[in-house]
Amino acid sequence: xxxxxxxxxxxxxxxxxxxxxxxxxxxxxxxxxxxxxxxxxxxxxxxxxxxxxxxxxxxxxxxxxxxxxxxxxxxxxxxxxxxxxxxxxxxxxxxxxxxxxxxxxxxxxxxxxxxxxxxxxxxxxxxxxxxxxxxxxxxxxxxxxxxxxxxxxxxxxxxxxxxxxxxxxxxxxxxxxxxxxxxxxxxxxxxxxxxxxxxxxxxxxxxxxxxxxxxxxxxxxxxxxxxxxxxxxxxxxxxxxxxxxxxxxxxxxxxxxxxxxxxxxxxxxxxxxxxxxxxxxxxxxxxxxxxxxxxxxxxxxxxxxxxxxxxxxxxxxxxxxxxxxxxxxxxxxxxxxxxxxxxxxxxxxx
Ligand SMILES: Cc1cc2nc3c(=O)[nH]c(=O)nc-3n(C[C@H](O)[C@H](O)[C@H](O)COP(=O)(O)OP(=O)(O)OC[C@H]3O[C@@H](n4cnc5c(N)ncnc54)[C@H](O)[C@@H]3O)c2cc1C
Ligand code: SF4
Ligand code: SF4
Ligand code: SF4
Numbered sequence: 001x002x003x004x005x006x007x008x009x010x011x012x013x014x015x016x017x018x019x020x021x022x023x024x025x026x027x028x029x030x031x032x033x034x035x036x037x038x039x040x041x042x043x044x045x046x047x048x049x050x051x052x053x054x055x056x057x058x059x060x061x062x063x064x065x066x067x068x069x070x071x072x073x074x075x076x077x078x079x080x081x082x083x084x085x086x087x088x089x090x091x092x093x094x095x096x097x098x099x100x101x102x103x104x105x106x107x108x109x110x111x112x113x114x115x116x117x118x119x120x121x122x123x124x125x126x127x128x129x130x131x132x133x134x135x136x137x138x139x140x141x142x143x144x145x146x147x148x149x150x151x152x153x154x155x156x157x158x159x160x161x162x163x164x165x166x167x168x169x170x171x172x173x174x175x176x177x178x179x180x181x182x183x184x185x186x187x188x189x190x191x192x193x194x195x196x197x198x199x200x201x202x203x204x205x206x207x208x209x210x211x212x213x214x215x216x217x218x219x220x221x222x223x224x225x226x227x228x229x230x231x232x233x234x235x236x237x238x239x240x241x242x243x244x245x246x247x248x249x250x251x252x253x254x255x256x257x258x259x260x261x262x263x264x265x266x267x268x269x270x271x272x273x274x275x276x277x278x279x280x281x282x283x284x285x286x287x288x289x290x291x292x293x294x295x296x297x298x299x300x301x302x303x304x305x306x307x308x309x310x311x312x313x314x315x316x317x318x319x320x321x322x323x324x325x326x327x328x329x330x331x332x333x334x335x336x337x338x339x340x341x342x343x344x345x346x347x348x349x350x
């Protein structure tokens with residue numbers, strides 16, 4: 001009797017499991033997914049790391065939601081296959097207002113505005129900012145104006161998925177989520193496990209290319225030491241032709257990208273996804289001019305939205321023949337391979 005009881009005993013996981021396996025081990029991507037799925041709101045982000053702030057009821061949700069934990073615990077990992085590439089475009093918005101506020105060609109913002117206006121989505125989880133670009137602010141937005149205000153890349157680590165629970169609490173039925181590859185991978189994991197009802201509530205995942213992101217404090221310190229400028233002065237950051245560019249109202253401060261390596265966010269060293277492989281649409285800028293985008297259509301849902309924006313005449317696009325992908329986007333594929341080659345492996349759990 002007692003032996004059959006013990007053989008049925010299921011190992012329960014809790015915050016301590018996540019803490020030991022990911023957070024204290026230095027593997028956290030700081031995505032914020034674990035915060036959102038905790039049913040008793042016991043996790044908060046402190047200095048970009050999850051912290052237990054009240055009782056843990058050992059439900060295991062945070063452990064399930066953490067794609068990095070799941071990668072370490074390979075035997076528990078449910079199959080999650082990256083999406084293929086259906087089509088690739090170069091594109092740019094035709095909306096001058098969006099164009100003036102966007103990071104590159106404004107494709108992400110244009111698609112969100114279009115989808116909201118057409119009722120294809122009823123909200124968009126994006127990443128705006130608090131007072132400076134070094135303080136990203138996750139926002140669940142309902143209006144096209146709000147989406148436009150939140151345009152532009154924040155090149156520091158963002159706990160964007162802490163806002164996922166708002167999709168449930170505000171009863172969204174078809175939200176879009178914009179994020180870098182770690183956000184999209186965690187979100188996909190959560191949808192697969194069925195937490196927060198997101199498998200029904202998220203209609204679209206828009207991914208951003210991401211080679212790596214930066215630690216807020218280290219990047220602030222870098223610009224203070226190198227250029228003697230404060231975070232408040234910086235109105236845009238950009239990465240172009242091997243340079244990191246900090247833009248103020250009056251100046252452009254450029255520095256070789258490799259000089260900023262010391263400000264990398266530690267958790268990014270364990271990331272192997274450059275082109276948001278789990279997204280419906282992935283958007284980047286590498287290999288095209290600074291005010292255009294590379295757009296990778298990965299699913300039928302992504303294709304429908306993109307085609308509809310083209311039909312409405314919202315975008316200037318060039319579709320690239322698959323036979324020309326390697327020639328035109330050699331750099332994208334090269335960096336994709338490089339990221340997978342240079343990634344520090346996440347060791348399997350004992
Ligand atoms: C950390 C980071 C690293 C990147 N690295 C690369 C790279 O190596 N190569 C490359 O080609 N492109 C990279 N990008 C993507 C690039 O900066 C643009 O976001 C992309 O080209 C889309 O341009 P757009 O004009 O359509 O964007 P916009 O229309 O301006 O929209 C950008 C959207 O991104 C959201 N966003 C901004 N910052 C973040 C963030 N930190 N986390 C989640 N969402 C955010 C905004 O809310 C907005 O909805 C990176 C982006 C980020 C945030
Ligand atoms: S209650 Fe569940 S989700 Fe919250 S910390 Fe504990 S195990 Fe994690
Ligand atoms: S990677 Fe994301 S889900 Fe995992 S511990 Fe860090 S913040 Fe939480
Ligand atoms: S490099 Fe990976 S872990 Fe780091 S911000 Fe980009 S997608 Fe996330």
